[in-house]
Amino acid sequence: MTAYAADSGNRREDILAIAAGLFAENGFDNTSMRQIGATAGMQAASLYHYFRTKDDMLDAIVRDYLTELPGAYRRIMAETANPRDVLPAFVELALRGAARNRAVMTILVHERKSLAGRDRFAFIEETFDEIEAIWLGVVEAGIAQGIIRADLNARVALRMMLDLVGSVAQWYRPNSRRYTLDEVVKTELDFIFGGVMVGGR
Amino acid sequence: MTAYAADSGNRREDILAIAAGLFAENGFDNTSMRQIGATAGMQAASLYHYFRTKDDMLDAIVRDYLTELPGAYRRIMAETANPRDVLPAFVELALRGAARNRAVMTILVHERKSLAGRDRFAFIEETFDEIEAIWLGVVEAGIAQGIIRADLNARVALRMMLDLVGSVAQWYRPNSRRYTLDEVVKTELDFIFGGVMVGGR
């Protein structure tokens, strides 16, 4: 079915996991409260005992993970001794985070644009902007320090890296026979830093 | 507004261009016939003079461009003398095609999954499968011939290349002051083939 849902002692958390799977699979607008209710084994109206609105469910699903990301990136910057290692560590954090939170990442990537105009979800676009500004700063510092190739457009190269780490949640499957997570991480690092860093990595 | 719509002598084509822009911007399911009608300057009911159903509009928008792609890739394979040049030519075709048909590509990338289960749009998934099989064949042949690095997972590397060329339609804007199309193509080629090909390009 969804392949996303998990168990937990808490009924509210169960419902959230079910909803996250359906939102990721079918999109937020194309998932009805009736569908969520049916999957959770109750009437749609009963969901309103746990959540005030459908928007509240989405908020509860995405907010915590997303808003903790800027801090995680800043911690990497602060704790990485060699500047050459910062960007690869960013890529690895993004990939492993996406793999661990596939439903949330898929929802964010898919709904980001349609939620951008809604006040209540403005934090999504703002947080993505914050994250991308952190990445851009690292890329530009890397170019200034001669660590990153100066002959490519920094913004385009950055967009490509973000595309790569952003789309992984949409095709990566844990337990795939074709590749392990470590293999995906290694290939993406090879791919990106075989071409971007000065003099190989 | 949509930034996608174009003019044409034909009213039907005008409506299609408007619908394509709205589908790309808001998603197929989240675009109503009333919205399309209002943007085209008529009542929703009047659209049914030109199209039998909303699905017919989507079909007319995406079918021609998509179904011509496999032939275009095969032509490149047949006409490229040096095997080393095939994959870069694929990337360039994908990028320039996406840039020239941004709305269509955006729709295809976004709706691909949700349309996969519908008979009438099965050709979309089938055509993508066909295209990806062509790419995979080239990657595997390149590895066998020692042109492409054998130390990375071919399927993961392929997925990354397809992610890159597939997502460009979603952020590339003609007339951007930050980068020209040629600059995007060059950066993507540098990026991919600086790291993937044996001994540089």
Place this chain on the structure above:
DNA sequence: CCTACCGATCGGTAGG
């Protein structure tokens, strides 16, 4: 190209 309308489905509420 329009007015008028249909049945289905949506998120959400009332009241238990």
Place this chain on the structure above:
DNA sequence: CCTACCGATCGGTAGG
């Protein structure tokens, strides 16, 4: 956690 229901919106039709 349920039944019963609301107003809004959807794709589409009838008839001109």
